[in-house]
Amino acid sequence: MSDIEIRKARRGDIEAIVRMLVDDQLGATRDSIDDLDPYLRAFRAIDADPNQFLVVAVSDGEPVATLQLTIIPGLARSGALRGQIEAVRVRRDHRSAGLGGDLMRWAIDEAQRRGCALVQLTSDTSRTGAHKFYERLGFVASHTGFKLNLQPPFQST
Template sequence: MLADDVPGSSRETASPDVGPCYQNAFDEIDADPNQFLCVVEDGQQIVGTLQLTFIPGLARNGARRGQIEAVRIASDRRGSKLGEAMFTWAIDECRSRGCSLVQLTTDKARPDAHRFYDRLGFEPTHIGYKLKV
């Protein structure tokens, strides 16, 4: 699902050569108590994923933040309210862990995702920058 859209298809791959890269990343995330990988299954099929990171911070009076990344919904499930249910869960989880802010980044090439986040009440308040190293 990571490669199932235009931006993802150019940076993700299904090549068996990168399998260990994904496994290593999973192992590192799994070992960190401030990380959570959410996987939604319907029977034996994975239909949704997101990564939730809990970030302690100094800004905003020491506010703890929830960072949502790598949101994916299986293409045949988009529009089914699955994403909304996942975000409801993630936001509730952030509240239960003492977060005062939930944030995310989204690729400029995902206008459908932008409409979804707007509908959920997220506001595009910042400009994000990235540097490949």
């Protein structure tokens, strides 16, 4: 994808990123474009943290894909760093063209460049297409994940 640039997200990209989050089977139930303030607050925190990388893939000046990479220090695996990939989204009109794979390879390469021993991610059990995508990239479904929602109504999601 020669016309695609992968770069750090900017404040002006937030609306486009939120639109990608909303245009998703799960995001449509938990995200909203109506009020960008919570997303802008989160962006400021992400942008200020050197272990956070919110990136966008840009085509013709517009964000068309995004993901967040977090570098996590830990004691396990002899103090190894881990790269956690979250919120991988590709705009509907740019899907199935290899952009998602390019973005994921960028995240894997960046994690390795920063000294991570492994890269991990979680994916909702309903996202069977995403699971096949991650497996094609070499990811292995090796763990069972659990979540506890800390916002009312306090149920797992």
